[in-house]
Every structure is written in structure tokens, then in C-alpha cells.
Amino acid sequence: MSENTHAAPTRRGIVRHGAITWQDYFVFNTDHKVIGIQYLVTTFIFFLVGGLLALFIRYELLTPAETFDPAAYNSLFTVHGSIMIFLWVIPGLAGFGNYLIPLMVGADDMAFPRLNALSYWMLMVGGCVIVSGYFVGAASSGWTAYPPLSLQSPYGRAFDGQTLWAIGVIILGFSSMFGAINFLVTIAFMRAPGMTPGRLPLFCWAMIATSTMVIGATPVLAGAMIALTLERTLGMTFFGPATGGDPILWQHLFWFYSHPAVYIMILPAMGLISEVLPVMGRKPVFGYKAIAASSMAIAFFGYLVWGHHMFTTGLNPWLQTSFMVASMTIAVPTGIKIFNWLGTIWGGKLDLKTPMLFAMGFVGLFVIGGLSGVTLAAVPIDLHVHDSYYVVAHLHYVLFGGAVTGLYAGLYFWFPKITGRMLDDRLGKLHFWLNFIGFNLTFFPQHWLGLMGMPRRIASYAPEFQSVNILSSVGAFLLGISVLPFLYNAITSWIKGPKAADNPWGAMSLEWQTSSPPPLHNFHRPPVVTHGPYDYGHGTGPQPQEALAAGD
Amino acid sequence: MGFNYSGIMTNQEPSRRPRVIADSEQLAKVTRHRSAGPGAALFALGLIAVGVAVAVFAKLTPVAASNTAAQVDLLFNTMLGIAAAIFLLVESSLIYFAFRYRRKAGEMGDGRPIHGSNRLEIAWTIMPALIVLWLGTYSYQILTNIRQAAPGGGMTVEVTGRQFQWEFFYPAYNVRTVNDLRLPRGEAVSLKIVATDVLHSLWVPALRIKQDAVPGRQNAMNFIAEANGVFPIRCAELCGAGHSRMIGSVTIQEAADFQVWVAEQQAKPAADAPTLITQYGCPACHTLTAVGAAGLVGPNLDGLGARAGEAVEGLSAEDYIRQSITDPNAHVAEGFQPGVMPQDFGTRMTPEELTTLVNFLLEQK
Helix, strand or coil: CCCCCCCCCEEECCEEECCCCHHHHHCEECCHHHHHHHHHHHHHHHHHHHHHHHHHHHHHCCCCCCCCCHHHHHHHHHHHHHHHHHHHHHHHHHHHHHHHHHHHHCCCCCCCHHHHHHHHHHHHHHHHHHHHHHHCCCCCCCCCCCCCHHHCCCCCCCCCHHHHHHHHHHHHHHHHHHHHHHHHHHHHHCCCCCCCHHHCCHHHHHHHHHHHHHHHHHHHHHHHHHHHHHHHHHCCCCCCHHHCCCHHHHHHHHHHHHHHHHHHHHHHHHHHHHHHHHHHHCCCCCCHHHHHHHHHHHHHHHHHCHHHHCHHHCCCHHHHHHHHHHHHHCHHHHHHHHHHHHHHHCCCCECCCHHHHHHHHHHHHHHHHHHHHHHHHCHHHHHHHCCEHHHHHHHHHHHHHHHHHHHHHHHHHHHHHHHCECCCHHHHHHHHHHHHHHHHHHHHHHHHHHHHCCECCCCCCCHHHHHHHHHHHHHHHHHHHHHHHHHHHHHHHHHHCCECCCCCCCCCCHHHHCCCCCCCCCCCCCEEECCCCCCCCCCCCCCCCEEECCCC | CCCCCCCCECCCCCCCCCCCCCCHHHHHHHCCCCCCHHHHHHHHHHHHHHHHHHHHHCCCCCCCCEHHHHHHHHHHHHHHHHHHHHHHHHHHHHHHHHHHCECCCCCCCCCCCCCCCHHHHHHHHHHHHHHHHHHHHHHHHHHHHHHHHCCCCCEEEEEEEECCEEEEEECCCCEEEECEEEEECCCEEEEEEEECCCCEEEEEHHHCEEEEECECCCEEEEEEECCCEEEEEEECCCCCCCHHHCEEEEEEECHHHHHHHHHHHHHCCCCCHHHHHHHCCHHHCCEEHHHCEECCCCCCCCCHHHHHHHHCCCCCHHHHHHHHHHCCCCCCCCCCCCCCCCCCHHHHCCHHHHHHHHHHHHCCC
């Protein structure tokens, strides 16, 4: 076996494979590692934009009276939510899928490299289409875009930000589906010899569950968006009651995607921390099969619970009950994961560097979102707190405390592999603590606001809620500041940080058995897998999951 | 770095390490306690005590104005108590592990090779499943209680949500109000809720109920209010630029007082302009200092009489104001969006009311 016969990056017109210079990151590049970096950097920039909008939201809420123009405020939270969900959490996690899956299964690239590049560039186009809505009157009906409100044309023209928003989401939906097809096919057919399903890293299991949901649910969202676009631009009727449509139909279609989307946003993050905890805890993952199976169970039940977003619409009482029971059931596989993560670090030798802090922070914050989720599944409680700040708190504990914390854990953990440089751990810890305190200060008090009667998506509120809102806004500003040490750390470390060893954390999975960053075709020699990815604790120290092909 | 395992293993003894599934002895060794029993039992008791304390003493909801509201609070507090115990279990484990198993400086090596425990997996699958099953049953029971507390019938109030006001109509008394719901205490009430334009959601936090107002269908909200007082009504479903100011109140009073109020409404002479402005919900969108209105969605009406004459060429001040109320999209003031203001004031106002309003606005100089 030779070192690698075709290791040089190639260029054919604008299509490139691999990167030599920085320009290679700005073209149609088919190397999954380049695409992974493109995804992660692009989505992080969108995260900063969405975060800035959030700071405007919290600025408005410092006082009980309106500060901004009310319509502009509505577009603030509409674009904030859309960016965070469609342009940061979902594609950011897909960025990790792009970078890690071929390396983890021992493949030299994705199954369909060109489709992979296409899915990235569709993300760029879709993102720009949504953000460009600001030039023609931004969408202002919330990220849920409920008709008939989303059918109104507050700017007096059909081609406004709302239409661009729907078109952008369609493009992003296709981007997401192309990515999911790639992940599934790569995991199914491109595994190295010996990489049996039982030896797959848990992140790969999480991406299998996620990708089946993306492929099953996203077409329904795309269909709803196409219908909305046609109704807005050509005057067709799907959802508008004035012409015989049904606004509730939209909610069914929207949530048939958007509740699974919650799991599309949390399962990969759970996969990321299932990698970080055993490596930094120096112990085998506790209950490998239970964690993998619970991912699949969540993916299955995730399809059966969309109606819990619609308890107040006048849903059939028997449907209310069945959606309630199905929603509560998801607490069981979720609990299995949490207890298995605790079991993983129990009795380990915990290396409390930044990635581990974020991974343990994930467990501690996500459990709050999970518990409040069970209360929201109960119809009688939901009838009170639905569409209130209690829901805002809940969803941020799941999506920020969970998904974003998991993304940060992943960024700190794989940064040495991706860039070949180490991040500064002290700045990382500063980031963690500012983020942790800012986050809890922002969102924990919002539970109380919602229970006491403050609806979400309002610009002015009852004066008795002001002090708690100020607390929440101060937390948000702290959360905004917390990004600065991370940005400084990432940029300076990428340029001139200390060189990273190939396997700085002493991990066993395949991506750590190649150089940092990996060569063009990932492995210097084709890997052969002999055991599982988490066999820590056998006296001789950690052993790589890989063994050489015979004869090398 | 602590580790450098760049050396790659050769393909030998592929099955040299059987998976270790821990038995209880090994698990006990991990925690380095000879017997974890008493400590664990004490800890579990502590968690239960905290859970019960939270369930009994937590007060995180506003005044309960109906008996079903109190039941919802009890359900919530029960779940909160269970959640508090699980929360403490997870967080204290994380913190304890972080200190107890933290790797000391220079320490190498791994924890024990424990890959799981079937016994524990079964335990932490079955116990949450039982808790969830019980919570589901309990929630269903409360839901049934809410539905049966006032199974329709009783006094009907027709509720109409529109951008951006709540209209309440009492068909039995032929009384109509805006943003002002009055109910007799202790009587079954059935709100029949519709919307004319977009989705709205009628939320009375004191009753722990909200119900969406959906154009094209009628939803019902049945309850018996049991506490006198004035409680806020909020629109909980985003309905456009004036969503924040789509606020009303429900006044619950003794049946006799309620009848007095009804009689007053029926005998009320033609309303004056400030009353009409409030009644038709104008302050949700417009600023008009004379009546204390401070809405920002639509044009400011202060000094309208002084400039209405020049607004549109060929229209007198009076005609312009009248047209702006009955056909708001005919001439939209610069910087504002068409289609936001309801277009049915021409049919909802009597000609006398319209004239009163126009004359009042003409006087705003």
C-alpha cells in the first residue's frame, strides 16, 4: 500500500478538491473537510448575526413600553429565530457531520462529494435570500409564519421579505436533505473494514437518526413553503380562510417538520458530547447500545408529537390526549441518555479542559429544558403557558443550553484536528463561564415571566415584569460579550496557536489516528478497525480503534 | 500533552478484551465506598424531601380565579416537585463527579473499563416510564375536570378577535364591549371565540386557559369564574404590529353587580368620542394625547384637525378623516403600511358614532 497515490488537491475550473490556499475555501470544493470548515465558519457568522438581533430584542424589553417600531420589532424576532434554527444550529451540526463522518467511519470522503458541495452552496444562497428580505421589508410573522398573518402584505407587495423567507427556507430544506442523504449513504456503504455497526462512534448513530428525520420530515416543510409562496404571489388558496383555505392545515404541516426539527437540532449535539465525555472522562461510554438505541427511539417518537404545539387551536380532545402521551414518552429515551452520560463520567479520570466543561454543561442545562418539556406536554399546563415566555425559556434551554453548548463542546474538542492548532484553554474556560452565567441569567427568569402571564413576541409588557426583564437582558448582554474571548481565541489560535499533536486528547476513534489536520484523503494508510471506539481503562492506556491493514 | 499514542497497533488479538458489564460489586468499587447503601438512601430521601417541599410551597403562578385553575397549579407543582428532585440528582452528580473524579496534575491512566450495567439501564428506563405514565394519567384527569367543570351551556359571550382588539358580545342582553369582559362570579360561562382577520389567542392567566381565535371556525372556552377581581386578558398569538397592545381585562363580580352593569350598558346614551375611541380599540395603534392613547402602529392623531385639509388634494378635512376611518387603504399616510387598519369600521359604527368621531378629530388642532 502506497502512502496515498492521489494526494494532491485538484482543480478543474471552479470545481476543486482539497485546499492548498485560502482561496480554495471560497469555491465549489468537493473535499468534505473543506466543506465541513465552510459550513462551520459560515454558520458561526450567521450565529453572530442572529445573536446581534437577539441583543436588540433584549434591548427593547428593558422597558415596558415600545422602544422600536412595533413592526420592526416583529421582524427582529422573526429573523432571529429563522437564522438561529435554519442557518446556525441545523447546518452547524451538519458541518460537524460533514467533517467528522468520513473520518469516523474510515472513508476518504463522502459518498457524493459534488452533492455535498452543492448542499453547502445552497445553504449560502438560502441564507442570503432570507437575510436579503431586509431590503424589501423583512418577514415579521415569527419563524413559525402562521397564516393568515404571513399572507398579509404589510409592505403592499407580494415579493417582500416573507416571500423571500419562504423561498429561502425551501432552498435550505433541499440543502439539508442533500446533506442527510450523503450522511446516510456514507455511513451505510463507506465504512472501513471491521467498522461494524456496533463499533460506530455514537455521533454516527446520532447522525443516522437525524438524517432519517431530515429525509422524512423536510419534504413536508418544503411543500408547505411552496404552497405559502404560491398563495402569496399567485393568489392560490391553501391556508387563507377568506378564500376557503385552512390556516390550521399550515400548523399541521409546519410542525410535522418543525417538531422533528427539534430532534434534528439536538440529536447531533447529543452525539457530539457522547464523543467528548468518554475521551475527556477516560472511561468507556456507559451503555453504548442504550445511547444508540435511544437516538433511534427519539427519532421514531419525534414523528408522533407535532400536535403538542397545537393544543390551543381547538384540536380534537382525543388527539390532544394522544399527542400528550406520545410527547411525555420521549422523556424516557432522553432520560436514558442523561443517565448513561452520568454513568460514563462516574468513576472516570475527568480531564476538565474546556471541551469537557461544555460537554458537562450540556448535560446540566439540557436536563432543565427536558424537564420543562414534560410540563409543556401536559395539556392542562400547556393551555396556560403556551406561547408565553415559559416556552421561550424552555426552547432556549433545549436549543442553546443543549444544541449550542454541544456545538461549542465540539468546536473546542475537534479544533486541534480541524486546524492543526491548539486553542488556549484559559480563554476557553473564561468563555465557558461567561456563557454559562449569561445564559442562565437570561433564560432562567423567563420561566417565571411566562407562568405569571407574559406572552412571547410582545414589545411592551405589564410594568410588574420589568425588573425580571432587566435581569434577563443583562444576562443576554453578558452572553453577547462571552462570544468575544471565543472569537479572539479561535482566530489567533488558528493563525499562530501551538501546533496540535495528532491525538492531543488520547482518543481512540479513527479521526484521531490520522494527522492534524488530516491529509487530503484522510488516512495515510487505509484503516482496519479491530474494536470499539471507547475501550478505555485496560491498563495499557487508550488504544486506537484502528489497526493497520495486513502487510503494511 | 498528556497522551501521545501515534503508534498504530497491529492487528493482533482482535478479541482480547471482552466487554465488561458491571455487576453491583464493581459499581460499588468505582465509587470507592464499601457500601454505598446508607448514603444513597439518605441522598434519595433528601431528593424526595426537596421535591415535596417544592411541590407544596412553590408559588409561581398568578391568582387562581377558578377552581380548575387551582387544579392546574397543583398538577404543575407536582411536576415541578418531581422535576426538582431529578434536577438535583443530575446537577449534584455532575458537580460531585467534577470534584471527586477530577484528574490530578500529571495523573495518567483511565477509569475502570465499565461498559454499562443492564440492571441500571432497566432501572432508569422503567422508573421514568412509570413516572411519565402516572403524570399522563394525572394530566388527563385534570383535563377531564377542566372540560366537565362547565360543559357548555350557561351564559354565552361571543368573542371576536381582530387586529388589534377583543370584542365581547352578550347575545342575551344585546350588549357589546371592546377589551372589557364582565362576568358574574360562580356562573357557568361559555365563550364562543372567532377571529375576523388573522389568528389571535385569548389568554386569561388567572383562569390558566387560553384558546385560539381562528378565522373560519368557532372555538369554545367554558369555565366558572370563582374569584372577584379584575384580571388581564392578553393576546397570546402573534397577530401583527399591534400584537403587544391587544390587551383587555376580565372583571369578575357578584351576579347582582353584573346585572347592574348590564342594565347600565343597555340604558347607556350615545357614547361621547373618547368612549368611542376606547370602545373601538383605536389606542392600540394610534397616539392621541387627548384620550391618553400612545400606540405606535398607525399615524399619530394629535393635531389631525389642523393638517387633515391638506392631506389629500380635493378632499376636505372632514371628508379625509371620514374616508380614513371607513376606507383606510384609500390614502395611507406616508411611512405607514396599508392593510393594517381594520376595514370594517364603516359597517360596525353607526352613522351617528362616525360623525361624533370625525367631529372630535377635527377639533384636534
